[in-house]
Amino acid sequence: MAKPMFARRLSKELKDLAMNPPAGVDIIDANDFKVWKLGLAGAPGTLYEGEKFQLEFNFGPNYPLESPQVLFVGDNVPIHPHIYSNGHICLDVLYNHWSPVQTVASICLSLQSMLSSCTSKERPPDNANYIKTARANPKHTAWAFHDDTV
Amino acid sequence: MSSTLTADQHKLMGNEHFKLKAFDEAIAEYSTAIVKDPKVAAYYSNRANCYLKLEKYTMVVSDCERVVELEPKSVKGYYFMGKANLELSQPSEAYAMLKKAYEFALEQRSSFTKDIVLLISEAKKQKWLEEERRRIAQVSETYRYLAGLIEGDFQRQVDALDTTSEGYQESLSDFKVDRAMRLEQLETMMQRAGAPHEYAKPYLSHKDSLSNGTGPQSSPNPNAATTTPREVPDYMLDKITFEFMHDPVISTKSGISYERATLLEHFSHGRMFDPVAQVPLTERDIIPNRALKEACEDFISKNGWAVDY
Numbered sequence: 001m002a003k004p005m006f007a008r009r010l011s012k013e014l015k016d017l018a019m020n021p022p023a024g025v026d027i028i029d030a031n032d033f034k035v036w037k038l039g040l041a042g043a044p045g046t047l048y049e050g051e052k053f054q055l056e057f058n059f060g061p062n063y064p065l066e067s068p069q070v071l072f073v074g075d076n077v078p079i080h081p082h083i084y085s086n087g088h089i090c091l092d093v094l095y096n097h098w099s100p101v102q103t104v105a106s107i108c109l110s111l112q113s114m115l116s117s118c119t120s121k122e123r124p125p126d127n128a129n130y131i132k133t134a135r136a137n138p139k140h141t142a143w144a145f146h147d148d149t150v
Numbered sequence: 151m152s153s154t155l156t157a158d159q160h161k162l163m164g165n166e167h168f169k170l171k172a173f174d175e176a177i178a179e180y181s182t183a184i185v186k187d188p189k190v191a192a193y194y195s196n197r198a199n200c201y202l203k204l205e206k207y208t209m210v211v212s213d214c215e216r217v218v219e220l221e222p223k224s225v226k227g228y229y230f231m232g233k234a235n236l237e238l239s240q241p242s243e244a245y246a247m248l249k250k251a252y253e254f255a256l257e258q259r260s261s262f263t264k265d266i267v268l269l270i271s272e273a274k275k276q277k278w279l280e281e282e283r284r285r286i287a288q289v290s291e292t293y294r295y296l297a298g299l300i301e302g303d304f305q306r307q308v309d310a311l312d313t314t315s316e317g318y319q320e321s322l323s324d325f326k327v328d329r330a331m332r333l334e335q336l337e338t339m340m341q342r343a344g345a346p347h348e349y350a351k352p353y354l355s356h357k358d359s360l361s362n363g364t365g366p367q368s369s370p371n372p373n374a375a376t377t378t379p380r381e382v383p384d385y386m387l388d389k390i391t392f393e394f395m396h397d398p399v400i401s402t403k404s405g406i407s408y409e410r411a412t413l414l415e416h417f418s419h420g421r422m423f424d425p426v427a428q429v430p431l432t433e434r435d436i437i438p439n440r441a442l443k444e445a446c447e448d449f450i451s452k453n454g455w456a457v458d459y
Contacts, residue, residue, distance in 0.1 A: 101425045
């Protein structure tokens with residue numbers, strides 16, 4: 001009969017995202033309920049002002065009970081102490097602190113605030129090592145969330 | 151050779167056919183199993199599932215009736231029956247069956263629970279549509295009758311007029327104004343009674359042909375019936391699925407309500423916390439939110455469209 005749960009919820013999220021997008025967020029490509037590409041613009045008054053980034057969301061059939069896979073893609077991956085050069089993001093709400101009431105919009109807001117509170121543009125200290133060993137899916141990484149301040 | 155096989159072996163063969171989507175062959179095996187042992191509920195429910203796939207809904211219902219006779223708490227029996235009732239456009243029957251299916255599915259922790267909730271919403275919507283159609287038909291019927299009376303009055307007045315008299319034109323236009331006014335009043339009344347404008351339209355055309363376009367025309371806003379915003383209060387939507395809630399439960403740790411089936415599934419992913427409040431929460435810490443459930447039921451019975459919101 002009807003669409004599965006994750007597709008029904010995603011179609012509602014998409015409608016809402018198109019109508020009230022969070023600041024700096026635009027939909028680049030959301031033609032199915034598997035992969036979405038969103039644009040994220042660095043907020044004015046922050047280190048990322050004027051920069052444009054691309055985010056890729058991969059949803060599994062257990063969304064929203066399981067978190068989506070989220071990473072930065074494209075030529076410009078923000079230089080940030082919690083973002084690896086392969087696009088992987090070290091943010092607890094995407095992994096062990098995921099809650100099913102979170103949405104694509106709320107993830108975008110978390111990322112936006114993570115970027116905005118950054119004080120110096122640099123890669124994580126273990127970047128070189130991490131990108132050599134990391135799997136394609138950041139959800140397979142055993143994240144250690146050492147810094148709660150950023 | 152079939153005579154040497156047991157009823158259960160026929161069922162297993164039926165299952166193999168079912169997996170390969172050979173539903174007619176599966177039905178034949180289940181039927182043989184039933185002949186050999188007519189007291190096993192699973193033979194009927196498996197056959198009912200085949201009939202569902204083949205869209206033979208009356209057969210589904212009769213097999214399911216047997217299932218619930220043999221196994222009064224059969225989730226599948228009530229679930230398949232409710233599904234078939236829906237397809238047969240019997241939403242009230244479907245609703246009754248699915249409510250039982252839901253009750254037993256919760257008890258037995260059936261994996262069908264979520265699907266049943268979706269179907270219950272669908273049944274509620276169908277029930278609402280059915281009532282809506284009945285109401286509109288009734289209102290339209292009343293409209294047609296009353297408009298006919300107004301039209302009849304007008305005709306009698308015109309017939310009584312002396313076409314050669316001096317004031318003929320003046321009286322005629324007076325009558326037309328009067329008729330247009332009364333029709334307009336009737337229309338407003340009907341719209342208040344809830345008949346969408348488009349249902350009234352077919353009965354309005356004849357008055358225009360009579361008035362030759364000279365009399366004052368009532369031109370109500372064609373969107374009048376559709377301008378009322380269709381919005382579902384956020385508190386009636388599950389915070390996890392964003393669906394209209396059917397069986398809201400309240401977290402005693404936070405006071406926040408969720409749809410029971412989705413919250414239980416959230417727990418089954420090993421996440422023993424309140425999704426919004428992010429505090430520890432288990433199945434023992436939730437209780438039904440009866441007031442909200444009543445509010446939801448009341449709302450959906452008047453706004454069946456909310457199911458697809």
